[in-house]
Structure formats: C-alpha cells, structure tokens
Amino acid sequence: xxxxxxxxxxxxxxxxxxxxxxxxxxxxxxxxxxxxxxxxxxxxxxxxxxxxxxxxxxxxxxxxxxxxxxxxxxxxxxxxxxxxxxxxxxxxxxxxxxxxxxxxxxxxxxxx
Numbered sequence: 001x002x003x004x005x006x007x008x009x010x011x012x013x014x015x016x017x018x019x020x021x022x023x024x025x026x027x028x029x030x031x032x033x034x035x036x037x038x039x040x041x042x043x044x045x046x047x048x049x050x051x052x053x054x055x056x057x058x059x060x061x062x063x064x065x066x067x068x069x070x071x072x073x074x075x076x077x078x079x080x081x082x083x084x085x086x087x088x089x090x091x092x093x094x095x096x097x098x099x100x101x102x103x104x105x106x107x108x109x110x111x112x
Contacts, residue, residue, distance in 0.1 A: 060103070
C-alpha cells in the first residue's frame, strides 16, 4: 500500500474511475523531471509521516474508486477518522508538469 494523489476531475460517464499518481516518502536516487516534491503542513499518520513526499509521475494509474482506501487515523476519543488533503494551486501546477514529463510531453509544460 502507498499513498496516492488523485489528479483527475470527475468525468461524465466515468464517475467511478480516477487517475492517480503514486507518492513516496523515499527520495528518488536521481531526481528526474517526472518527480515532484510536495511538502505538507500537517503530516500523515505512520508509516507516511514524512514532512515531504515525492510524486512519482512516471507511475500514473487509472483505478476504480472502490480500489482505493482512504487513510485512517484515530481521533482522541478513539473513533476512526479519514484523512483527505488538498494541495495548493502551485503544487498542483508542479504535479501537472511532472505528469507531462512522465508522459514524454515536456513541450506541453509551457502551457501550464
């Protein structure tokens, strides 16, 4: 299991399908144009509690929503909580640039 970032909007007649990119807490051996570092204000629970994660935009997947698990944590009262995060517009732009590079389309990054 690994965290992932949903990068596709909801599309008509494709309600249950999402495009995601893999996230990793491990730094790449060599940083490539399809890698992007995201830093979060609030850390995720273990084992993903790194202050930063790497987008592996050469690993794009289309999956059914049912195949994804939301990240769970426990509240102070012991009840389960589901964690969802949004990235800011600048981070999203960097992720999109990485995705285009991962698809071999670096010439399109100038349009972002």
